[in-house]
Amino acid sequence: MIVSLASLGLGIVVGYLGQRSRMCSIGGLRDFVLVRDTALLKGALALLVTAWVSFGVVRLVSTSDVSHGLIAAGTTPSGLGAVAAVLVGAILLGFVATLSGACPLRQHVLAGQGRVGAWSFLAGFYLAAIVYTSWIAPSIGSWVL
Amino acid sequence: MTAGAATTAERESSAGVWTAVGSRLGRWSRSAVVYGVVVGVLAVVVGEWLHVNPPAAYGLCSACHGRDLADWIVNHTEGKRLFVTAAGAGWPLLTVVGLVVGSFAAARRNREFSSINLGGNVRQFAYGAVVMGAALFVGGCPTRILIRTGYGDLAGLLALGGVAAGIVAATLSMRWAARR
Numbered sequence: 585m586i587v588s589l590a591s592l593g594l595g596i597v598v599g600y601l602g603q604r605s606r607m608c609s610i611g612g613l614r615d616f617v618l619v620r621d622t623a624l625l626k627g628a629l630a631l632l633v634t635a636w637v638s639f640g641v642v643r644l645v646s647t648s649d650v651s652h653g654l655i656a657a658g659t660t661p662s663g664l665g666a667v668a669a670v671l672v673g674a675i676l677l678g679f680v681a682t683l684s685g686a687c688p689l690r691q692h693v694l695a696g697q698g699r700v701g702a703w704s705f706l707a708g709f710y711l712a713a714i715v716y717t718s719w720i721a722p723s724i725g726s727w728v729l
Numbered sequence: 730m731t732a733g734a735a736t737t738a739e740r741e742s743s744a745g746v747w748t749a750v751g752s753r754l755g756r757w758s759r760s761a762v763v764y765g766v767v768v769g770v771l772a773v774v775v776g777e778w779l780h781v782n783p784p785a786a787y788g789l790c791s792a793c794h795g796r797d798l799a800d801w802i803v804n805h806t807e808g809k810r811l812f813v814t815a816a817g818a819g820w821p822l823l824t825v826v827g828l829v830v831g832s833f834a835a836a837r838r839n840r841e842f843s844s845i846n847l848g849g850n851v852r853q854f855a856y857g858a859v860v861m862g863a864a865l866f867v868g869g870c871p872t873r874i875l876i877r878t879g880y881g882d883l884a885g886l887l888a889l890g891g892v893a894a895g896i897v898a899a900t901l902s903m904r905w906a907a908r909r
Contacts, residue, residue, distance in 0.1 A: 588820040590779035594789060595827020598768055602828070603835035604758040607765070609871040610896050617900040627761025628875060634769025635879025639786075642777045667887060670867050674874075674888040677863035678895020681871065683903070684856035688870040689791040691857070692825055696832025698843050704850040708857030713796040714803055715858075716865050717811045 599693055608690035610681050772876050781816045786880035790873035792864035794824040867891070 601607070605627065612625030681687050684705060686694060691709070694702035757763045768789065775781050776788025787793070797817030803809050816822065836842035864870045867888045869877060874892060877885030 585820055587780050587816060588823050590775050591781060591794065592823035592827040594771055594775045595824040596831035596834070597771060597827075598789065598824075599828040599831025599833075600835040601758055601764045601767060601831075603832040603841070604755075604839070605761045605764040607761045609875060610892065612761075613893055613896045614900045617897055618904065624761050627765040630762045630765025631769045631872070632765075632875045632879050634766045635773055635786075635876045636881075638770050638773035639777075639880050642773060646777065670884055670887050671891045673863050673866040674891025675895040675898070677860060677867060677871070677888075678892035679899040680856055680859045680863065680895075681892075682896050682899035684853060684860060687791075687872065688795075688860060688864060689828065689872050692791055692828040693832040696829040697836035697841055698845060700844065700846040701848075701850055701853045705853040705857035705860075708854035709792075709861045710795060710799045712858035712861035713792075713799045713865065714811070716862050717796060717800055718809075720862065721812060721865070 598689070599696060602689065602693040603697055608686050610678060610687040611690065614682055768872075769876070769879070776876075781822065783815050786873070786877045786882065786885075787814070787816055789824065789876060790869050791825060791828065792861055792870035793868075793873060794822045796861070796865055797822045798825060 606624070607627045608624060609628050609631070612622075612628040615621040615623070616625050684691070685701075688709065691702045691705045695706055772788035774788070776786060781787050793814065794817070797813050798821050800811040800813045801817060801821045804811055804813065833842065867874070868884065869888070871892055874885050874888045878889050
């Protein structure tokens with residue numbers, strides 16, 4: 585119950601601010617490379633620094649051990665093969681997301697403001713989610729998330 | 730602020746004060762830095778204190794939360810047993826629904842909502858499928874990769890470097906293709 589309400593509320597706030605600020609976590613670097621515009625890059629940097637500071641504060645304030653482990657099992661790569669796999673997957677993610685014009689979060693925002701291409705992006709997005717968890721993830725094993 | 734400005738501000742009606750506050754909030758909401766600060770704090774608070782965990786640093790992610798919602802729906806309608814993280818297994822994570830609703834509300838409120846078809850929808854469909862596969866493979870959309878890096882996850886830092894390299898490569902190749 586709390587999970588659904590909290591995630592819905594967070595989504596509405598992020599969607600509202602994302603529509604107003606045109607924020608896109610890959611658009612910052614793209615704009616910097618293309619036209620040396622750093623407005624969105626500053627936003628991505630602010631998100632990174634704020635998350636870092638907030639996690640530090642949470643570790644100081646919180647008494648539970650939720651945020652004290654380094655990261656949940658399955659996301660930490662072990663061995664050089666996992667490092668190479670994460671790197672290749674991330675390069676593919678950045679490349680294709682740039683070709684599609686926006687990061688996945690920005691595509692949700694564009695879908696909300698009426699972009700038809702974003703809706704077809706999201707159709708492929710969610711179809712691939714079900715395909716990935718049904719067939720691809722079981723066959724490649726759990727050594728990378 | 731001078732004393733004269735303070736007295737004129739006091740003489741303003743409450744409606745005038747509220748429009749001043751509203752215009753300032755409107756200006757702030759258009760800043761990418763304000764977006765980054767607000768989203769960073771909210772993602773950490775929701776992820777750590779409002780039960781959107783485990784896994785850690787899971788407060789905001791458009792790919793993983795979308796995967797959880799899609800798999801939750803398939804599990805509950807088709808009776809399958811697809812993988813859903815512990816955070817979204819009981820009640821569904823509605824982040825992606827909220828994103829579309831919030832963006833729609835902002836666009837309607839500021840008269841920016843319009844149905845635009847730029848074409849290339851089949852290509853966008855294929856891009857969406859590849860992006861979701863790659864995002865689930867590295868463990869998050871670019872936004873969650875930033876949050877994970879802030880959490881102190883070395884895999885997140887590695888993925889952030891890879892995404893940056895991919896963005897630069899794609900941008901340079903697009904510019905090269907456009908100039909050729």
